[in-house]
Amino acid sequence: xxxxxxxxxxxxxxxxxxxxxxxxxxxxxxxxxxxxxxxxxxxxxxxxxxxxxxxxxxxxxxxxxxxxxxxxxxxxxxxxxxxxxxxxxxxxxxxxxxxxxxxxxxxxxxxxxxxxxxxxxxxxxxxxxxxxxxxxxxxxxxxxxxxxxxxxxxxxxxxxxxxxxxxxxxxxxxxxxxxxxxxxxxxxxxxxxxxxxxxxxxxxxxxxxxxxxxxxxxxxxxxxxxxxxxxxxxxxxxxxxxxxxxxxxxxxxxxxxxxxxxxxxxxxxxxxxxxxxxxxxxxxxxxxxxxxxxxxxxxxxxxxxxxxxxxxxxxxxxxxxxxx
Amino acid sequence: xxxxxxxxxxxxxxxxxxxxxxxxxxxxxxxxxxxxxxxxxxxxxxxxxxxxxxxxxxxxxxxxxxxxxxxxxxxxxxxxxxxxxxxxxxxxxxxxxxxxxxxxxxxxxxxxxxxxxxxxxxxxxxxxxxxxxxxxxxxxxxxxxxxxxxxxxxxxxxxxxxxxxxxxxxxxxxxxxxxxxxxxxxxxxxxxxxxxxxxxxxxxxxxxxxxxxxxxxxxxxxxxxxxxxxxxxxxxxxxxxxxxxxxxxxxxxxxxxxxxxxxxxxxxxxxxxxxxxxxxxxxxxxxxxxxxxxxxxxxxxxxxxxxxxxxxxxxxxxxx
Numbered sequence: 001x002x003x004x005x006x007x008x009x010x011x012x013x014x015x016x017x018x019x020x021x022x023x024x025x026x027x028x029x030x031x032x033x034x035x036x037x038x039x040x041x042x043x044x045x046x047x048x049x050x051x052x053x054x055x056x057x058x059x060x061x062x063x064x065x066x067x068x069x070x071x072x073x074x075x076x077x078x079x080x081x082x083x084x085x086x087x088x089x090x091x092x093x094x095x096x097x098x099x100x101x102x103x104x105x106x107x108x109x110x111x112x113x114x115x116x117x118x119x120x121x122x123x124x125x126x127x128x129x130x131x132x133x134x135x136x137x138x139x140x141x142x143x144x145x146x147x148x149x150x151x152x153x154x155x156x157x158x159x160x161x162x163x164x165x166x167x168x169x170x171x172x173x174x175x176x177x178x179x180x181x182x183x184x185x186x187x188x189x190x191x192x193x194x195x196x197x198x199x200x201x202x203x204x205x206x207x208x209x210x211x212x213x214x215x216x217x218x219x220x221x222x223x224x225x226x227x228x229x230x231x232x233x234x235x236x237x238x239x240x241x242x243x244x245x246x247x248x249x250x251x252x253x254x255x256x257x258x259x260x261x262x263x264x265x266x267x268x269x270x271x272x273x274x275x276x277x278x279x280x281x282x283x284x285x286x287x288x289x290x291x292x293x294x295x296x297x298x299x300x301x302x303x304x305x306x307x308x309x310x311x312x313x314x315x316x317x318x319x320x321x322x323x324x
Numbered sequence: 325x326x327x328x329x330x331x332x333x334x335x336x337x338x339x340x341x342x343x344x345x346x347x348x349x350x351x352x353x354x355x356x357x358x359x360x361x362x363x364x365x366x367x368x369x370x371x372x373x374x375x376x377x378x379x380x381x382x383x384x385x386x387x388x389x390x391x392x393x394x395x396x397x398x399x400x401x402x403x404x405x406x407x408x409x410x411x412x413x414x415x416x417x418x419x420x421x422x423x424x425x426x427x428x429x430x431x432x433x434x435x436x437x438x439x440x441x442x443x444x445x446x447x448x449x450x451x452x453x454x455x456x457x458x459x460x461x462x463x464x465x466x467x468x469x470x471x472x473x474x475x476x477x478x479x480x481x482x483x484x485x486x487x488x489x490x491x492x493x494x495x496x497x498x499x500x501x502x503x504x505x506x507x508x509x510x511x512x513x514x515x516x517x518x519x520x521x522x523x524x525x526x527x528x529x530x531x532x533x534x535x536x537x538x539x540x541x542x543x544x545x546x547x548x549x550x551x552x553x554x555x556x557x558x559x560x561x562x563x564x565x566x567x568x569x570x571x572x573x574x575x576x577x578x579x580x581x582x583x584x585x586x587x588x589x590x591x592x593x594x595x596x597x598x599x600x601x602x603x604x605x606x607x608x609x610x611x612x613x614x615x616x617x618x619x620x621x622x623x624x625x626x627x628x629x630x631x632x633x634x635x636x637x638x639x640x641x642x643x644x
Contacts, residue, residue: 033542040567041541048534142363144555144644146582160566236529236562238582240365240555243530287538293494293524 017314018259018271021307022278029285036288043167049280050169051076051228051235052247053273056254057180058224060272061217063255064184066197066264067114067121069218071106071128072225072251076244078136079103079229084145084239092155100226106132107222108215115214129248136241146238159235169231176227180220181269193217197264254279257304259311278307352384353615355608356406357415360442361394366644367578367600371442374604385612396423403427407434413611415439421497425449437614441607443497450622457610458603460625461498464577464596465505467630471594472548472575473514475632479573483516485547488539490525490532490560492552499524502552502577517548525556532559540567548573554583554595561592579631584641587633594632597639602626 029036055072062069079099086095110128114121147153161168184190195203196213204210232243258275260267282303286296313319362372372389379387388411392399399419406414407430414431416438418424425448431438432452442458476482489506492499503522510517520543525532532551539546540563549564549572551557557576564572576583579595586592606626613620631639 035541038541041538044537044541048537137363142369143366144580144582232530236533236559238529238558240529243528283534284538287523287535288542290521290542293522 017311018257018274018278018307020314021310022274024310025278025281025285025303025307029281029289032285033288036285041284041288043170045280045284046173046277047167047169049276050167050173051231052250052254052279053173053276054176054224054228054231055221055247056251056258056272056276057177057269058221059251060255060258060260060267060269061180061184061193061220062121063252063260063262064197064264064267065193065214065217066200067214067217068125068252068262069110069221070122070125070248070252071110071132072221073244073246073248074129074132074136075103075106075222075225076229076232076247077239077241078106078132078139079226080233080239080243081136081140081145081241083230083233084147084237085140087147087153087155087233092153096230099229100223103226103229104219104222107218107225110222111215111218114218115211118211133241133245140241142241144238144240150237153237156234156237159231159233159237169235172227172231176224177269177273184269189213189216194265197266199265250279253304257307278303352382352386353412353612354386354388354409355379355413355415355611355615356388356390356409356411357441357607358390358392358399358402358406358417360392360399360417360419362391370643371600371604374601375608378605378608382608382612385608392419394419396420399424400427403431407431407436411436413437413439413615415441415607415611416445417441418443418445421446422448425452428452437611439607439611439614442603453622454614455610455620455622455624457607457624457626459598459628460623461501462505463625464598464628465502465507466509467505467596467628468502468550468575468577468594469506469509470513471630471632472550472573473510473517475573475575475593476514476517476548481547482514485514485517486520486543486545487517487548487550488536488543488546489519489522490535490549490551490556491522492524492556493526494524496527499527499552506550520546525551525559527553527555529555529559529562532556533563536560536563537567540564540569546572548575551576553578554580554592557592557595558582558586561586565591579639579642580644581642584631584636584639587631587636590633592633594630596628597631597642598628599642600644 035041055076059069059072082102083095083099086098110124113119113124158168163171184193192208192213195208196210200210233239254275255272256262257278258267258271260272282300286299291299357375359372360368362368376387376389379385388406388409390402392402396419404427414436416424416428418440424445428438428445428449429452437454438452440453440456444456473482476485491503510519521539523535525535549560551560554576557574561574574592576595579597583592583595603626606624610620610624
């Protein structure tokens with residue numbers, strides 16, 4: 001084992017429990033279906049996970065700051081519908097910035113309620129989940145939104161294009177993850193986010209403007225949602241009003257699976273990305289294995305619980321512990 | 325959600341008021357309808373508009389139009405309101421086939437005939453219902469199987485074709501019945517075609533696209549895709565186009581505008597034409613027939629014909 005001591009391995013394992021779990025699932029699925037590790041399949045899974053992933057990046061900030069965001073699913077439906085509608089009315093160059101500003105306004109509103117008015121984020125965003133859904137339906141009149149000229153628009157580049165052989169959604173996801181990862185781990189703002197979520201009172205006494213930090217987290221989250229909506233709209237060039245329905249829970253699952261604490265103060269962008277990939281590969285793996293779909297719900301749950309358990313066990317250094 | 329319901333309620337109230345004013349003079353029938361979730365999709369939105377239009381066109385009808393917003397509790401409350409108002413008949417689009425039965429029973433006991441529209445309630449409630457009016461999902465499924473089989477025969481691949489099947493939301497009656505119709509009929513008309521895989525697309529285009537991507541990785545040879553509605557069918561089509569897989573025959577159900585357009589482009593083969601206008605008009609007609617004392621069968625299906633690239637010019641493009 002050279003110079004590597006048992007303790008060093010132990011501490012590495014403790015930090016990377018979720019990576020080990022990820023590796024185990026990948027091996028398991030690869031053994032069950034030979035095509036699972038096909039480069040096309042891997043690329044396809046990451047591409048379709050990119051939408052969930054981009055949203056999860058923003059929610060990571062919100063969760064680390066000690067809050068929740070359950071409104072991201074219906075907010076994503078909103079941005080998708082809005083950008084598709086505006087595309088045919090004012091053209092893509094104008095539609096995209098307008099959609100971003102509208103979504104950021106929603107984020108600012110949530111951020112104001114949670115940050116400055118200090119309302120409970122669960123209640124605020126749960127309410128926004130249905131309020132924004134209603135807003136979307138009112139906007140569209142319940143109709144599916146479709147771009148008329150699907151062949152002749154460059155708008156499809158965000159969801160269907162590729163550069164250097166890599167699909168654009170993956171590029172957006174990776175670039176945004178790198179940028180937000182640096183923002184969270186290397187800048188004063190990032191440290192403030194951890195401080196606010198770790199101990200809000202102490203952070204206030206240290207001179208951190210807590211409301212502003214929380215507000216900014218929701219702005220970031222809304223920005224990520226708008227980006228996800230853009231990819232979604234561009235990928236299918238048409239959408240139902242309910243396209244993002246239920247995504248809020250998948251996003252939260254990915255963030256928590258990545259090891260962020262629901263109580264705030266811990267989590268990283270990198271681990272959120274792993275959480276997103278685990279969810280994406282589970283869905284794809286189960287499809288390829290061809291398990292009957294009623295069983296898939298249960299198996300998905302079992303795999304997630306296993307991953308969380310492995311992560312915790314690695315931190316504790318043993319599989320079972322009488323005390324937490 | 326809130327805003328829409330206020331809108332729906334005010335519309336209903338206005339209609340009721342307007343109706344009450346003219347009913348005094350005419351003495352026609354007062355028919356109440358509680359819908360599932362108007363605005364959630366274009367089908368239901370168009371249905372409501374068509375129902376109101378049909379009711380207005382008939383001097384004998386005064387309509388009280390309500391929307392449950394997908395909420396079972398609200399629908400039950402609306403049923404009770406309609407019973408209180410002593411309407412002559414109630415049309416219900418169930419939010420949930422089981423949970424609304426007690427409310428339907430109450431209307432039945434109050435002597436108000438109940439017509440179930442679009443999606444039927446659970447069998448336990450049949451004795452309290454006068455009639456069901458809506459599409460026949462099993463027939464729709466078997467017609468889709470016939471469309472696909474006929475196309476395979478025309479292509480000469482009816483002896484080796486492989487089909488994947490993308491269903492609606494697991495547990496939904498419509499999804500289950502269409503799947504059953506398709507799965508039962510296909511082996512009868514094309515015994516050598518195999519259905520190699522079935523997975524749910526949850527009525528969702530994006531989900532269906534993901535499922536199809538996985539199918540394309542898993543199977544080198546896919547000749548046909550049957551999707552439980554066109555929305556999912558187009559999702560699957562997008563996946564095949566992105567993967568550069570050509571020559572796959574796509575057949576759906578409930579022809580949507582996107583499906584109709586894809587058929588015009590020659591990318592999508594066929595579907596089942598189900599008009600929300602026919603659906604709404606059939607519901608109103610069924611209620612009126614009952615009030616006029618006509619003998620009706622329990623199940624009143626309106627026709628949902630086959631539509632393919634070959635005959636689509638006979639149909640107008642769906643508005644949803």
